[in-house]
Amino acid sequence: MGVVRIGDLVEMLNGYAFKSEWFKAVGTRLLRNVNIGHGQADWSETAFIDEASAREFEQFTPGGGTLFYRLIGPLFRLG
Numbered sequence: 783m784g785v786v787r788i789g790d791l792v793e794m795l796n797g798y799a800f801k802s803e804w805f806k807a808v809g810t811r812l813l814r815n816v817n818i819g820h821g822q823a824d825w826s827e828t829a830f831i832d833e834a835s836a837r838e839f840e841q842f843t844p845g846g847g848t849l850f851y852r853l854i855g856p857l858f859r860l861g
Contacts, residue, residue: 792849795841795842797815797842798839798842800812800814800829800831800839802829804831804832804835805829805830805831806830806831806832807830808830809830809831809832809833809835809836810830810831810832810833810835810836811825811828811829811830812828812829812830812831813844813850814827814829815852818850818851818852
């Protein structure tokens with residue numbers, strides 16, 4: 783197999799930058815950059831949106847086999 787573009791093999795969807803003023807004390811939990819750790823999600827900082835907003839952004843609900851990654855800057859800055 784020659785060179786293959788990742789986008790030809792998988793469906794890619796960029797996340798959505800929810801405004802912090804939309805956050806609620808309860809509702810649908812958001813997976814944000816701060817929650818993506820090495821090999822697992824870190825839920826020590828949680829944010830929620832209300833159910834009506836969750837329905838509006840339903841296309842961002844992950845399904846089985848979903849891979850999450852985040853871009854946080856050049857690798858040399860990671861330490």
